[in-house]
Amino acid sequence: MAGQREESARAGGVREAERPRVAARDLTLAYGDTTAATDLTFDVRPGEFVSLIGPSGCGKSSALRAVGGLLAPASGELLVDGTPVDGTPVDGPRPRDVAFVFQDLALYPWRSAVRNVEIALQFAGVGRAERRARALDALRAVGLGDVPHRFPHQLSGGMRQRVAIARALVSDASILLLDEPFAALDELSRLKIGEQLVTLLEEHGKTVLFVTHSLSEAAYLSDRIIVMTPRPATIKEVIEVPLPRPREPQVLRTPEFHALTDRLSALLLEDDPGDVR
Numbered sequence: 316m317a318g319q320r321e322e323s324a325r326a327g328g329v330r331e332a333e334r335p336r337v338a339a340r341d342l343t344l345a346y347g348d349t350t351a352a353t354d355l356t357f358d359v360r361p362g363e364f365v366s367l368i369g370p371s372g373c374g375k376s377s378a379l380r381a382v383g384g385l386l387a388p389a390s391g392e393l394l395v396d397g398t399p400v401d402g403t404p405v406d407g408p409r410p411r412d413v414a415f416v417f418q419d420l421a422l423y424p425w426r427s428a429v430r431n432v433e434i435a436l437q438f439a440g441v442g443r444a445e446r447r448a449r450a451l452d453a454l455r456a457v458g459l460g461d462v463p464h465r466f467p468h469q470l471s472g473g474m475r476q477r478v479a480i481a482r483a484l485v486s487d488a489s490i491l492l493l494d495e496p497f498a499a500l501d502e503l504s505r506l507k508i509g510e511q512l513v514t515l516l517e518e519h520g521k522t523v524l525f526v527t528h529s530l531s532e533a534a535y536l537s538d539r540i541i542v543m544t545p546r547p548a549t550i551k552e553v554i555e556v557p558l559p560r561p562r563e564p565q566v567l568r569t570p571e572f573h574a575l576t577d578r579l580s581a582l583l584l585e586d587d588p589g590d591v592r
């Protein structure tokens with residue numbers, strides 16, 4: 316995905332397209348006296364799908380929050396599309412082009428699935444008919460085309476998560492920050508939905524920073540994987556995923572895939588033999 320897009324950027328000689336969407340340099344993140352992460356230096360390039368993995372509580376979500384402008388860097392530099400993200404009050408301005416899907420997603424309980432998705436477009440001033448068509452498309456893409464009028468309480472946890480993903484997909488934001496968006500799904504569904512999502516993200520030209528505890532999910536979906544140490548997190552290694560796209564579920568049974576997930580778990584085990592997730 317990223318490869319193709321970078322290729323076309325090169326062919327067109329567009330310098331803008333080569334600039335990282337997200338650039339962190341020696342970034343330290345803290346909550347008062349608690350340092351969550353330190354010396355983080357990484358890029359997310361246009362159209363890339365980059366995962367953050369690491370032990371529980373190491374600072375992955377904090378990194379995502381910082382990119383979304385919800386947590387001010389304690390030191391270092393953080394740029395989104397070349398513009399510094401300083402962290403702002405919760406009701407302050409966000410980096411324009413960024414949308415979140417959190418673990419604890421916020422659907423409006425009184426709005427149906429399709430109307431929850433539409434809300435992203437309503438705020439952007441898109442007309443009623445187009446809003447409905449785009450929201451239905453996004454719901455179909457996440458496998459919810461047959462239940463657009465159900466309310467959140469009529470959907471399972473995994474279905475609610477997919478509504479939240481559909482909402483992020485239809486928004487104009489081209490950088491998506493996904494914090495364990497498939498946590499409520501079983502392993503096979505998360506890989507199936509994940510791969511559909513990657514195809515859709517590619518079609519929509521989205522760039523993704525993704526937090527997961529699932530090594531196979533990271534391996535299956537990502538272009539690159541950033542492996543973090545226990546808190547305060549530093550970057551232990553950045554791994555390019557050598558699997559060609561599009562990826563089919565059969566890839567899960569290949570030696571290349573197993574070698575990759577083995578390597579990821581070995582890296583995590585080195586630091587924390589008792590707590591690999």
Ligand SMILES: Nc1ncnc2c1ncn2[C@@H]1O[C@H](COP(=O)(O)OP(=O)(O)OP(=O)(O)O)[C@@H](O)[C@H]1O
Nearest residue numbers: 346349350351370371372373374375376377378546
């Ligand atoms: N709002 C907060 N106030 C104070 N400390 C916080 C806050 N949010 C997170 N922390 C602390 O910062 C550290 C990193 O938390 P973070 O949520 O970024 O980790 P994580 O890697 O995403 O964890 P998990 O994998 O368990 O979701 C933890 O020690 C956590 O307790």
